Amino acid sequence: MNIKFKQETFRGDFTYRNSPDNIKRFPFPFHEDKYMYAVNMEPHVPAGPKGYAFEHMIDVDEHYVSEMRDRALVLKEDPLRCQALPHMMAAQWDTLELLMEQQAAGYPEHFSLTKNSDQWHWINRPLGIDQKFTFGDPSTLPYEPMEYITRQAQGDFCIVDQRDGNLWMDAGMVTTQADWSLDFDIGMNFMEWHGPVPLAHQMGVFDRALKFLLNLQQGKPVRRLNWTMTINPRLDTSPENYHKWGTDRMTVTPENVGEKVHLRCELQSLWRLPRSNAMLFVIRCYLLKMDELVTVPKWARRFHRVLRDLPTELADYKGLTRFRPTTVEWLSKYDDGAATSSGIFPE
Amino acid sequence: MLVQGIKSRPVYTGLDIDPNARRHLFALEGAGVEALLDQVKAVGSDFLKSSDILCVGQLPNVAAEDMWSAPTIPVLLNRLRVNLINAKMGTRLYLSGTEGFIGQTMKVALDQGIDFNSIRTEHRGSTARRVQCVHCKGITESVKTSPFQCSHCGLNLLVRDHYSRRLAAFQGVCIDAEEPGTAPPPVEMFP
Numbered sequence: 001m002n003i004k005f006k007q008e009t010f011r012g013d014f015t016y017r018n019s020p021d022n023i024k025r026f027p028f029p030f031h032e033d034k035y036m037y038a039v040n041m042e043p044h045v046p047a048g049p050k051g052y053a054f055e056h057m058i059d060v061d062e063h064y065v066s067e068m069r070d071r072a073l074v075l076k077e078d079p080l081r082c083q084a085l086p087h088m089m090a091a092q093w094d095t096l097e098l099l100m101e102q103q104a105a106g107y108p109e110h111f112s113l114t115k116n117s118d119q120w121h122w123i124n125r126p127l128g129i130d131q132k133f134t135f136g137d138p139s140t141l142p143y144e145p146m147e148y149i150t151r152q153a154q155g156d157f158c159i160v161d162q163r164d165g166n167l168w169m170d171a172g173m174v175t176t177q178a179d180w181s182l183d184f185d186i187g188m189n190f191m192e193w194h195g196p197v198p199l200a201h202q203m204g205v206f207d208r209a210l211k212f213l214l215n216l217q218q219g220k221p222v223r224r225l226n227w228t229m230t231i232n233p234r235l236d237t238s239p240e241n242y243h244k245w246g247t248d249r250m251t252v253t254p255e256n257v258g259e260k261v262h263l264r265c266e267l268q269s270l271w272r273l274p275r276s277n278a279m280l281f282v283i284r285c286y287l288l289k290m291d292e293l294v295t296v297p298k299w300a301r302r303f304h305r306v307l308r309d310l311p312t313e314l315a316d317y318k319g320l321t322r323f324r325p326t327t328v329e330w331l332s333k334y335d336d337g338a339a340t341s342s343g344i345f346p347e
Numbered sequence: 348m349l350v351q352g353i354k355s356r357p358v359y360t361g362l363d364i365d366p367n368a369r370r371h372l373f374a375l376e377g378a379g380v381e382a383l384l385d386q387v388k389a390v391g392s393d394f395l396k397s398s399d400i401l402c403v404g405q406l407p408n409v410a411a412e413d414m415w416s417a418p419t420i421p422v423l424l425n426r427l428r429v430n431l432i433n434a435k436m437g438t439r440l441y442l443s444g445t446e447g448f449i450g451q452t453m454k455v456a457l458d459q460g461i462d463f464n465s466i467r468t469e470h471r472g473s474t475a476r477r478v479q480c481v482h483c484k485g486i487t488e489s490v491k492t493s494p495f496q497c498s499h500c501g502l503n504l505l506v507r508d509h510y511s512r513r514l515a516a517f518q519g520v521c522i523d524a525e526e527p528g529t530a531p532p533p534v535e536m537f538p
Contacts, residue, residue: 080484181481187513188355195354196509239481239520243502246524322525 002109005065005126011073016233018292022062026288027053028296028344029225029265033305035314037200039209044221044269048345053267056106057221058099059284060154065126067154067176067235074175074236075151080183081238082147084159084171091159091171092146093136094273095280099149124152146171155267155284158182160190162277167213169193170278176235176285178228178264179242179319198313216279218272225344226266228318229327233262233287252323257330258291261323263303290330296346300334307331356510357463359449359470362386362441364394369437371398373411374427374452376420376444378472380407383443401426403444420448424455431459443469447477447488450515463512474537478506479516486516492533494522503530506537 008015018026025048047054053061074081084092100122104113114121118135129152133140141148150157150173159171167190174182185193190210191201200206216222230237231248252260264287271280294300307320308328315321341347362382364371371394373383384407387395398411403423406416417423431440440456442449449468456466475489485499493506497519504519511518523530 181518183484184479184481184509184511184514184518188511192355192512195356196507201354239518241482243482243521243524246521247527249525 003060003062003064003107003126006062008063008066010066010070010233010235014232014234016063016066016287018288019062020295021051023288023292023295024049024346025052025061026286027225027265027267028299028302028346029227029263030302030306031342031344033302033340034309035306036311037203037205037314039205039212039224041209041212041222041224041270044223044271052345053286054223056102057269058102058106058153058282059267060103060107060110064154068127068152070235071151071173071175074238078240081175081240082150082173083182083186084144084146085187088146088159088161088171088276088278089138089144091161091273091276091278091280092144094275094278095157095159096145096149097135098271098273098280099153103153127152146173155282158281158283159273160279160281162214162279165214166190167210167279175238177238177283178230178266178285179237179239181239183240198317199311213270213279216270216272218274221269221271223267223269226268228264228266229320229323230262230264230287231260231323233289235285235287249319249322252326254326254330257323257327258294259289261290261327261330262287263290263293290327294331294334297334298340298347300331301336301338302340304328304331304335353508353510355512356508357449357453357468357512359446359468362443362467362469364390364441365439365467367437368394368439369397370435371439371441372430372434373398373400373402373441373443374423374448375400375407375442376403376423376448376472379443379445379448379469380405382469382471383407383409383441399430401430403448420451424451427452427455428459431456431461439467440465441467441469443471445472445475446470447475447515450477450512453512454515457512476506476537477516478504478519479511479514480504480519482521486514487519490517490519491535491537493536494530494533495519 010016053059100113103111110125112123120133120135122131138144156174156176158169161168161170169185169188172182194206267284269282273280315324364386395409395411399413400411401415401423403417403420406414442452475491478487478490480497482502483500487498494503497504502521503523505522507518509518
């Protein structure tokens with residue numbers, strides 16, 4: 001099926017919208033009417049109704065072309081959003097291969113990859129790219145391999161090295177992040193880069209997650225969903241630009257909640273890389289405004305309850321404090337108290 | 348004492364002289380000299396015969412084989428780099444002084460391929476922090492308060508309990524980004 005790619009913006013006039021079909025494929029992150037941290041990982045295998053965000057393992061949707069344009073704008077302003085430590089070159093090639101293969105397998109009408117030994121031919125039709133290159137030779141690409149392919153793939157990407165019984169954030173392309181800085185965190189280990197997260201350390205969440213991830217096997221990727229909320233459909237909610245977008249959080253009123261307040265879901269998938277034994281950590285961001293969310297009655301009821309009952313520390317950490325009461329009040333109109341079915345999919 | 352429980356901050360466990368090291372290389376600053384003297388008291392002065400001591404300012408009154416005084420931290424960092432380039436197998440590195448000093452000297456060592464776990468460190472002196480502004484990336488030295496004004500871009504920064512070994516700095520984030528002009532007055536937190 002051909003995806004009809006939209007032309008839209010994630011800044012300035014914020015023309016980003018989801019089409020009705022795209023709303024139904026949103027990876028809604030709550031399987032029950034409450035939320036607390038958990039090591040909520042499951043095998044990354046196809047799931048959900050036809051066309052859902054879990055149908056293909058690297059998901060491409062109607063926002064692809066516009067998201068790639070927004071990424072290019074971010075990088076032009078701040079090249080430090082893409083960095084790789086020198087020992088990560090093998091893992092960069094692993095990443096390029098994985099993303100090319102997955103996109104070509106999922107969307108053959110849009111992407112194709114032809115391999116003849118180390119002579120590779122990549123075609124990306126939505127972005128008008130036709131590239132022949134030598135796999136393993138960075139001089140045959142216009143960017144280093146990770147930057148090259150992640151300028152053509154939705155989501156943020158971290159390549160994590162594994163050594164000394166730990167995981168190390170040693171490379172990444174991070175332009176759509178929920179308030180963390182690659183430039184600051186690069187080179188840190190798993191516990192260090194999660195240092196600022198409240199509550200979860202004491203709960204043992206990171207110890208268990210690390211133990212699980214160290215044993216991740218090739219060909220058996222896993223996924224989890226994470227979430228926060230963003231005012232306006234802004235992809236670049238980086239700490240670097242916080243002084244520019246922070247004032248957005250002051251602009252929410254009972255009249256504009258439906259249009260301005262977005263649920264931001266991260267579909268995180270983790271992949272063992274074959275040559276480097278590193279791990280690719282994909283953090284794919286989806287935005288859904290409240291007006292769109294309430295078109296699915298189950299999600300409206302559930303999100304109202306989750307947000308209303310969220311522990312204060314979590315609301316503070318996620319930066320929701322200023323607009324939570326207004327949003328909960330607005331959502332309450334869509335919650336008749338009826339029971340909701342378990343699981344994340346629309347009814 | 349430094350604030351405990353910051354996951355990303357190195358733990359400074361003390362200089363503890365390594366009896367198996369063939370060579371001891373010290374980089375010291377300010378009250379860090381006391382950490383060396385405490386080791387002499389604890390284990391005797393034999394290790395000084397195979398020691399190189401680099402020190403910001405006044406040298407300690409001990410008889411090490413090689414001693415060198417630097418007027419400032421940046422000068423010491425240059426010399427430390429040279430010492431490490433010429434260092435032989437079996438050299439143990441010891442760092443003591445303020446956290447900003449340990450961080451910067453450790454960064455030089457990391458650049459030379461030394462595993463940070465092998466470096467012996469002891470915090471002495473002020474708890475003032477070296478802070479990177481996450482917005483303009485400028486580093487401000489010896490920050491004693493939070494918030495403080497970035498010495499480069501002028502934003503009012505909250506000092507987060509998040510530390511980068513690679514940058515040898517804590518993270519500073521604009522405190523009044525959501526409501527400009529509402530920054531609370533600075534409070535001395537890192538004397």
